[in-house]
Amino acid sequence: MLKQARVEFILRKLQHLYPTQLIPLDHKDPYTLLIAVLLSAQCTDARVNTVTPALFTLADNPAEMATKTVEAIRSIIRPCGLSPQKSKAIKNLSILLMEKYNGEVPEDMAALEELPGVGHKTASVVMSQAFGHPTFPVDTHIHRLAQRWGLTSGKNVVQTEKDLKRLFPIEHWNALHLQIIYYGREYCSARGCDGRVCEICTSCYPKRKHPKKVNKP
Structure with missing residues (x-):
């Protein structure tokens, strides 16, 4: 053939x-999708979905997440693996979203890739599934x-x-x-x-x- x-x-x-096609990561908006995709690196979607309810109870938006300690975030996401790096990235990207984007996830590939812990694949998923851009x-x-x-x-x-x-x-x-x-x-x-x-x-x-x-x- x-x-x-x-x-x-x-x-x-x-x-x-x-x-x-339904994205297999539970989320309610671009921010929670961004966090879920970040957590899915070297982790199954099923495990991410068991962790995010507690994480999003702690904080489900950049304003609240920016106030949480890295230790508090890490204690919840530890089952996903790479928790030291991921917990720092979640806090730091939340701070940056507040400082630079008024708490909104930017609808821009380059801006997404500049966020802590967000690589090309994660940014592509967010652009595709949150904003509908072809990636x-x-x-x-x-x-x-x-x-x-x-x-x-x-x-x-x-x-x-x-x-x-x-x-x-x-x-x-x-x-x-x-x-x-x-x-x-x-x-x-x-x-x-x-x-x-x-x-x-x-x-x-x-x-x-x-x-x-x-x-x-």
């Missing part, structure tokens, strides 16, 4: 399986699947994001980010598929005889 045929098949299959956030899971499906040979998520944006129409980017994550969890996980098991892998590469080696980011 040629690359364009793979792209069209993947689009059809993912739209059929996941016609609606294509790529994490290690999407990076892995894109390689299995022959959509990229990139050695890192930056190159994979560029390749996916080039292949897929812009109007599909926001949905695809979530659809690929859902599909990976259900059918093409790191342990569940090696490039020769799930329907997309076997349809794109029916003659593949050996596990697909993935370039780790």
Whole structure:
């Protein structure tokens, strides 16, 4: 199957399986989404969702969070891992939002990436899911699947994001980010598929005889 045929098949299959996409992180506004995405680094969404109710009871807006101690924040988010860095980032970005943006999460990629603890992927998710701007956030899971499906040979998520944006129409980017994550969890996980098991892998590469080696980011 040629690359364009793979792209069209993947689009059809993912739209059929996941016609609606709900972000798996519980939140109520751009700020709580920003914090939840920040916490999800090297942590499952399910675990984040068990932590955020207590965190957002402590403070669910920049004004209140800025007044809390790093220790108080860390004591709640510890199960998410990397709690020393994440707790400092949550407090410091909340202070910066109050000082520079009147307590509002900026609707601007560059401004988001300047916030403490907020990288390109986190900023992309917020721009996409909170504000509706077309982005294509790529994490290690999407990076892995894109390689299995022959959509990229990139050695890192930056190159994979560029390749996916080039292949897929812009109007599909926001949905695809979530659809690929859902599909990976259900059918093409790191342990569940090696490039020769799930329907997309076997349809794109029916003659593949050996596990697909993935370039780790």
